[in-house]
Amino acid sequence: MTPGSEAELAEAIAGASGPLCIQGGGSRGLAVDGDVLSTRALSGIELYEPGALTLVVKAGTPVAEVEALLAAQNQRLAFEPMDHRGLLGTEGEPTIGGVISAGISGPRRIQAGAARDHLLGVRFVDGSGQVVKNGGRVMKNVTGYDLVKLLCGAHGTLGVLTEVSLKVLPRAEAEATVTLAGLDLPQAVRAMSAALGSPYDVTGAAYDAEAGQVCIRVEGFAGSTAYRSGRLAEMLSPFGKAEVQEQAQDLWQSLRDVSAFHGRAGDVWRISVKPSDAAELAPQLQAEALQFDWGGGLIWALVPEGADLRARINVPGHATLVRASQDTRARLGVFQPQPAPLAAISEGLRRQFDPRGILNPGLMG
Numbered sequence: 001m002t003p004g005s006e007a008e009l010a011e012a013i014a015g016a017s018g019p020l021c022i023q024g025g026g027s028r029g030l031a032v033d034g035d036v037l038s039t040r041a042l043s044g045i046e047l048y049e050p051g052a053l054t055l056v057v058k059a060g061t062p063v064a065e066v067e068a069l070l071a072a073q074n075q076r077l078a079f080e081p082m083d084h085r086g087l088l089g090t091e092g093e094p095t096i097g098g099v100i101s102a103g104i105s106g107p108r109r110i111q112a113g114a115a116r117d118h119l120l121g122v123r124f125v126d127g128s129g130q131v132v133k134n135g136g137r138v139m140k141n142v143t144g145y146d147l148v149k150l151l152c153g154a155h156g157t158l159g160v161l162t163e164v165s166l167k168v169l170p171r172a173e174a175e176a177t178v179t180l181a182g183l184d185l186p187q188a189v190r191a192m193s194a195a196l197g198s199p200y201d202v203t204g205a206a207y208d209a210e211a212g213q214v215c216i217r218v219e220g221f222a223g224s225t226a227y228r229s230g231r232l233a234e235m236l237s238p239f240g241k242a243e244v245q246e247q248a249q250d251l252w253q254s255l256r257d258v259s260a261f262h263g264r265a266g267d268v269w270r271i272s273v274k275p276s277d278a279a280e281l282a283p284q285l286q287a288e289a290l291q292f293d294w295g296g297g298l299i300w301a302l303v304p305e306g307a308d309l310r311a312r313i314n315v316p317g318h319a320t321l322v323r324a325s326q327d328t329r330a331r332l333g334v335f336q337p338q339p340a341p342l343a344a345i346s347e348g349l350r351r352q353f354d355p356r357g358i359l360n361p362g363l364m365g
Contacts (some may be wrong), residue, residue, distance in 0.1 A: 002038045006123065006131060006162045012037060013160065014129025019361045022156035024060060024098030029088045029323075030155065030334065032360050039097050042162055050075060053168050054120065059097025059161040066096050070168055078169040079115045080106030086262040088323055097161040103153030106256040107204040107217070110196065110294050116152035118167045124151060124159035127354025135165060150349070156360045158353040172219035175203075176229035177248040180214040180240050183207075185292075186279040188214045191239045192295040193275060198235060200228040206255045209282075209290040214239075217252060258291055258300050267324040269309045271299040273317035284312045308332055335364055 003009040013020065019034030026038070039060040047056035050073040057066060063081060070076050081104040083094055098104075100122075105114040112118075121135025134147035151158060180191055188207040195202050195216045204217030216236070218228045233242035245251070254260070261268055266288055273281055275296035282290060282299070289302040303309055306328050310319050318336035321329060338346060346364065350357070 002041045004041045010125045010129045020358050022360050024095035026092035027090050027094045028084045029090045056165045061096050063094045074171045075168045076171045078112040080108040082106050082256045100164050111203040116149045119148050121165035122151050123163035124161045126159045127359050157364050174222040174225040175219040176225050177245045178216040178232045179243050182212050189296045196295050205295040207292040261302050266302045268322045269301045270322050271319045277315040281315050
């Protein structure tokens with residue numbers, strides 16, 4: 001089913017007799033048993049006010065279209081969403097509704113905030129077919145209960161997004177990346193922590209374990225960026241020879257999309273921990289390859305097929321199974337099991353928004 005309007009979507013959900021598999025562009029590969037309900041026909045820009053830094057867009061609008069529109073006004077999505085297609089071997093077109101539904105944020109999250117931090121308002125259809133609106137269309141008019149943030153990251157289990165209102169930001173005039181080569185993980189975490197604790201407004205801090213390379217990004221006005229990257233290079237010199245690259249967009253896109261794992265056999269896990277725990281945890285994972293983002297707080301791990309990585313985590317954190325066979329997903333679950341009190345709250349919310357349990361059932365546990 002591919003409804004062409006919000007009213008058609010509401011009618012389809014209200015009339016559903018069984019489970020629905022909610023999809024945007026289908027690029028993330030998450031699926032549940034049920035009739036596929038796609039939002040890709042709900043596409044288009046509703047409102048764009050560059051001077052007010054606000055954008056209202058239908059949920060099925062391709063991310064590429066949104067980014068092109070913003071780029072024409074020298075603006076951008078601040079949260080730098082990744083493109084999963086290379087990692088998962090999927091096709092389709094990532095949509096802005098899919099990005100918000102999954103709460104996808106890239107390397108710039110450490111400085112600009114997550115996707116939910118830039119979400120001003122939503123329209124969605126709940127599991128009974130009722131259209132719900134929450135929040136506003138501009139920054140000065142965010143009203144009501146904060147369902148906005150609740151929908152971000154719910155993966156369609158509370159409602160099907162039809163429209164999102166976003167705060168956007170100006171595109172940086174310049175960027176520079178400070179790189180350090182030949183570092184092991186403990187050194188890398190210390191270097192990234194030093195950079196993030198500096199006054200130089202770092203917008204990316206990642207480590208490629210296979211290459212042994214730390215990457216630190218700064219952005220802003222050209223003069224400021226040149227000054228801050230130079231000072232960072234000086235500050236990080238005790239960790240090794242620091243080099244400055246003025247243009248490294250391809251590098252950060254590769255880190256964002258975990259390109260190092262593309263086309264390689266094995267399961268892919270996404271693990272969130274305290275950056276200070278990354279060095280202790282990494283050997284326990286017994287991974288074939290590792291990549292670190294957010295100063296070490298986000299770990300991408302490539303492991304042999306079927307491995308239960310959660311059983312190897314010996315520090316506080318949580319692990320999401322991003323790429324695996326259907327059998328492994330069914331056996332281990334995609335998302336980290338929630339503690340009993342939190343699971344009870346989540347289940348209560350799902351009953352309120354989807355009393356029949358038809359929206360992506362079982363996806364979140």
